[in-house]
Amino acid sequence: MIPNVLTVAGSDSGGGAGIQADLKTMLALGVHGMSVITAVTAQNSLGVQGAWELPVEAVRAQYRSVVDDIGVQAVKTGMLASAELVETVAELIAGTDAPAVVDPVGVSKHGDPLLAASALDSVRTKLLPVATVATPNLDEVAQLTGVRVESEGELRRAAEAVLAYGPRWVLIKGGHLPGDAVDLLTDGSEEHWLRAPRHDNRHTHGTGCTLASAIAAQLARGRAVPEAVAAAKEYVTGAVAAGFALGEGIGPVDHGWRFRGDA
Ligand SMILES: Nc1ncnc2c1ncn2[C@@H]1O[C@H](COP(=O)(O)OP(=O)(O)O)[C@@H](O)[C@H]1O
Numbered sequence: 001m002i003p004n005v006l007t008v009a010g011s012d013s014g015g016g017a018g019i020q021a022d023l024k025t026m027l028a029l030g031v032h033g034m035s036v037i038t039a040v041t042a043q044n045s046l047g048v049q050g051a052w053e054l055p056v057e058a059v060r061a062q063y064r065s066v067v068d069d070i071g072v073q074a075v076k077t078g079m080l081a082s083a084e085l086v087e088t089v090a091e092l093i094a095g096t097d098a099p100a101v102v103d104p105v106g107v108s109k110h111g112d113p114l115l116a117a118s119a120l121d122s123v124r125t126k127l128l129p130v131a132t133v134a135t136p137n138l139d140e141v142a143q144l145t146g147v148r149v150e151s152e153g154e155l156r157r158a159a160e161a162v163l164a165y166g167p168r169w170v171l172i173k174g175g176h177l178p179g180d181a182v183d184l185l186t187d188g189s190e191e192h193w194l195r196a197p198r199h200d201n202r203h204t205h206g207t208g209c210t211l212a213s214a215i216a217a218q219l220a221r222g223r224a225v226p227e228a229v230a231a232a233k234e235y236v237t238g239a240v241a242a243g244f245a246l247g248e249g250i251g252p253v254d255h256g257w258r259f260r261g262d263a
């Protein structure tokens with residue numbers, strides 16, 4: 001049976017991040033991707049030109065339509081825009097019997113805000129506690145916990161600060177540090193360091209969305225969290241290596257890198 005995976009996230013008109021990145025990743029990893037759209041962004045390689053969130057009822061209705069009829073083996077969350085949407089999605093996830101990968105999206109690669117400052121507290125107290133795996137980048141760690149990471153040695157302190165909010169596992173993404181692309185996965189007792197060579201490619205739009213969706217796809221296929229994250233890291237590393245120029249700014253990673261004859 002092909003597992004079903006649901007992404008609850010924002011639309012990126014440029015097709016590199018958000019819902020579009022999530023569904024492409026799911027296809028590439030052999031699962032059936034489904035979506036609950038929380039917001040629509042007008043976005044391209046240069047930045048976010050506009051963003052409109054959907055009403056809470058629209059988000060709730062999409063979620064119920066998918067979960068009640070089709071069923072899900074894993075859920076992934078991305079851009080949730082407002083406190084109201086964060087709280088609604090946290091409540092929906094709490095009532096769903098499937099692992100949840102929470103990517104606490106705060107700002108885009110260009111620095112455009114994708115989450116209201118007033119929603120941070122709801123992320124900390126409502127969303128992180130229902131996460132099977134939370135996947136913050138270093139800016140999101142700083143926003144949520146106040147911990148600023150400037151070197152690999154400080155990733156453990158960041159992980160402890162996020163775990164204090166209650167996710168089962170946390171994956172701290174060190175993609176913004178210089179040197180190797182090093183991430184730390186821990187549940188507070190086990191530690192797994194995921195190290196990949198840094199690809200000198202500026203086309204990294206959508207890396208976080210891609211990684212979180214890949215983890216959700218692997219969990220839906222029945223893998224345990226450490227194995228799911230390791231397989232997802234391998235997929236995103238290949239996608240960054242194959243990332244391509246699109247528009248005048250930061251291009252997307254290549255979700256289809258494994259299908260290309262020349263990849
Ligand atoms: N230039 C790069 N080369 C290889 N891996 C990278 C590169 N940039 C980011 N990554 C990896 O991509 C994943 C997403 O990380 P990051 O870019 O920090 O997330 P976000 O998109 O949320 O800012 C992580 O596994 C990170 O280590």
Ligand SMILES: Cc1ncc(COP(=O)(O)O)c(N)n1
Pocket residue numbers: 009010011012017018019041043078079105107108109110114204205206207208209
């Ligand atoms: C709709 C949406 N969701 C998430 C991101 C984050 O992706 P990135 O950090 O690569 O800009 C984005 N830019 N747009």
